[in-house]
Amino acid sequence: MPQKMPVYASFRSxxxxxxxxxxxxxxxxxxxxxxxxxxxxxxxxxERHIAAKDEYTSDMGVKAAQKAIQRANISxxxxxxxxxxxxxxxxxxxxxTACIISDKLGIHDVQAFxxxxxxxxxxxxxxxxxxxxxxxxxxxxxxxxxxKFSSIVDYTxxxxxxxxxxGAGAAVISATTDKAEAIIDIHASADGSYADFLVTPSPGSxxxxxxxxxxxxxxxxxxxxxETFKLAVKTLTKDVIEILKHNHIASEDIKHFxxxxxxxxxxxxVGDALGLSKEQVVLTVQKYGNTSAASIPMAIxxxxxxxxxxxxxLVLLDTFGGGLTxxxxxxxxxxxxxxx
Ligand code: UT7
Numbered sequence: 001m002p003q004k005m006p007v008y009a010s011f012r013s014x015x016x017x018x019x020x021x022x023x024x025x026x027x028x029x030x031x032x033x034x035x036x037x038x039x040x041x042x043x044x045x046x047e048r049h050i051a052a053k054d055e056y057t058s059d060m061g062v063k064a065a066q067k068a069i070q071r072a073n074i075s076x077x078x079x080x081x082x083x084x085x086x087x088x089x090x091x092x093x094x095x096x097t098a099c100i101i102s103d104k105l106g107i108h109d110v111q112a113f114x115x116x117x118x119x120x121x122x123x124x125x126x127x128x129x130x131x132x133x134x135x136x137x138x139x140x141x142x143x144x145x146x147x148k149f150s151s152i153v154d155y156t157x158x159x160x161x162x163x164x165x166x167g168a169g170a171a172v173i174s175a176t177t178d179k180a181e182a183i184i185d186i187h188a189s190a191d192g193s194y195a196d197f198l199v200t201p202s203p204g205s206x207x208x209x210x211x212x213x214x215x216x217x218x219x220x221x222x223x224x225x226x227e228t229f230k231l232a233v234k235t236l237t238k239d240v241i242e243i244l245k246h247n248h249i250a251s252e253d254i255k256h257f258x259x260x261x262x263x264x265x266x267x268x269x270v271g272d273a274l275g276l277s278k279e280q281v282v283l284t285v286q287k288y289g290n291t292s293a294a295s296i297p298m299a300i301x302x303x304x305x306x307x308x309x310x311x312x313x314l315v316l317l318d319t320f321g322g323g324l325t326x327x328x329x330x331x332x333x334x335x336x337x338x339x340x
Contacts, residue, residue, distance in 0.1 A: 007175050008182035009133040010334030011126075011315075012074075012140075015067025016169040016301030017060050018049040018288060025162070032158040039162050044264020048165025048289030050150045058090050058100040060168035061146035064297070065105055071335060072172035074140055076105055079172070081132060081141040082112040085121025085293040087322065088148045089114060092203055101144060118198060119260050119321025120188070121145050121293030122169065123329050126317075127186040129173040144170040145293035152200050154220035163262070164221075165289035169297020174334070180312060181334030187243050188327035194231065197224045198322030232266050232320045237273045239328045240318050247330055251275055253314060256303060260319035261285035261295040270318065292321065307338050 024047045025036035039045055051060060061084060069076055082105075084098035091097075098112040117124040122145035129141035146168035155161045176182060202218035203209040213219065236259060244251060251257075251274045259267050261284050271281040284299045291298055296317055303309040310333070317329040 005177040007134055007136060007177060008179060009130040009173050010176040010178070010181045011183060011331050012172045012174040013068045013072035013335045014169065014171050014297060014300045014304050015064045015071060016167065016294070016298045017063035018167045018298065019051040019055060019060065021050045021052065022047050023050045023165070028162055031155055032161060034158045034162060042265070043163060044285050045162065045289045046286045049167055051148045051166040056090050057086055057088055057146045057148045057168070058097050058104060060148070060166065061097065061101045061144045061170065062104045064146065064168040064170035065101060065142055065144055068142065068170040068172050072140070072174065073336070074172065074174070076107050078140050079107055079142045080110055081129070081138045082107060082110060083125045083128060083141065084114045084144045084146060085117060085125050086114060086146050087116055087118050087121070087200065087292060088151050097146065098144070117293070117321065117325045118323055119262065119290070119292045119295060120319045120323070120325035120327045121321070122296045123186065123317050123319050123327035124188050124325065126173065126183065126329055127188045127327065130183050130186060133173060133175050139175045141173045142170065143173060144168060145295070145297050147292040147294050149292055152219065152221045154217055157220065159225050160221055160223050163290045165291050167288055167291040167294040167298050169294045169301055171297060171300070176334065181332050183329065183331040185243060185247050186327065186329040187239060188325070190323050190325045192323065194324040197228045197231070197324060198222070229263065229266060231324070232262065233269045235326050236260070236266065236270045236318050236320050239326055240270065240274060240316065243316075243328045243330055249314070249330065254280055254316045255313040256280065256282055256309065256315045258282045258296055258299050258315060258317050260321065261288065261299055262290045262320070304335070304338055309333055310337050311335060
């Protein structure tokens with residue numbers, strides 16, 4: 001009997017979308033007691049993109065997905081699973097944003113669902129896509145991280161409104177037998193004992209929609225900023241050291257380190273702890289802010305569109321978010337180089 005070739009999951013393509021409207025630090029200075037200098041010094045963020053009133057999470061997800069499908073050189077009809085990571089879905093909680101995106105893309109009769117893992121959502125999806133593909137159940141999985149974070153931000157709370165932005169990123173993950181273009185490993189984890197660090201209290205079964213909930217601002221994201229910051233540095237660093245060690249890879253072998261874009265100081269601390277050079281660390285937080293589940297794919301798209309990301313490049317992803325959740329991934333980029 002001929003030996004069956006092992007099947008791997010390959011990160012085949014990337015696409016992203018950032019809404020047209022930009023919210024600058026100078027504009028925020030007129031909204032809350034803050035300054036461009038403080039925001040730059042404490043976060044590295046200069047501006048963030050904000051979706052139009054009638055532009056929804058699914059609309060941004062569709063735009064990113066269309067690019068990813070086109071760049072994967074496949075027809076939308078070859079997609080056999082659609083997954084969306086978001087904490088700002090079109091609807092709380094039916095129908096899923098993945099279902100709406102599938103419909104807008106013209107993808108029908110295909111399994112579609114959302115996951116909620118906050119900023120770790122995209123790497124969580126990667127782990128799900130990898131499992132579906134390696135088990136032989138699916139062949140081309142469309143994964144999307146999309147957020148209209150402005151829909152849950154309180155623009156009178158200076159602790160959060162300076163950080164978050166809107167956007168989407170998407171990727172096609174496909175089956176391959178070529179190990180040189182495969183996702184090598186993914187570590188994903190969670191610790192619910194820190195659930196109160198990042199929370200949107202309402203609507204939900206604890207605080208169903210009510211006038212009181214709205215009056216108390218429970219529909220806005222609440223964050224224990226400094227506590228989250230400290231834990232983020234510790235967890236992101238530990239996570240990366242573990243995945244590199246587990247796969248016998250040295251940090252100098254990484255071509256692109258793409259951490260969650262939450263705060264420049266977190267990224268710098270993790271990069272320094274690993275001894276990574278400036279060229280290895282991808283930085284987009286200055287122009288997009290923290291776009292939660294969209295942050296990692298938007299950053300991957302940035303280096304793809306600027307021609308820095310090439311087929312076969314060794315990429316390390318590292319993320320951290322509400323839940324608390326965290327995840328890291330090691331992969332060889334399996335897509336075609338940017339041609340235009
Ligand atoms: O994506 C999920 C993961 N999320 C994160 O990783 C976010 C992590 N957290 C952060 O990025 C940072 O904690 C912040 C940027 C949110 C805050 O920076 P910080 O260095 O942790 O500041 P802090 O919260 O300890 O506050 C220091 C001071 C306080 O004033 P006092 O008490 O020292 O007088 C704050 O009231 O800075 C004040 N402050 C501000 N001042 C000007 C807080 N926000 C602002 C602001 N402008 N926007």
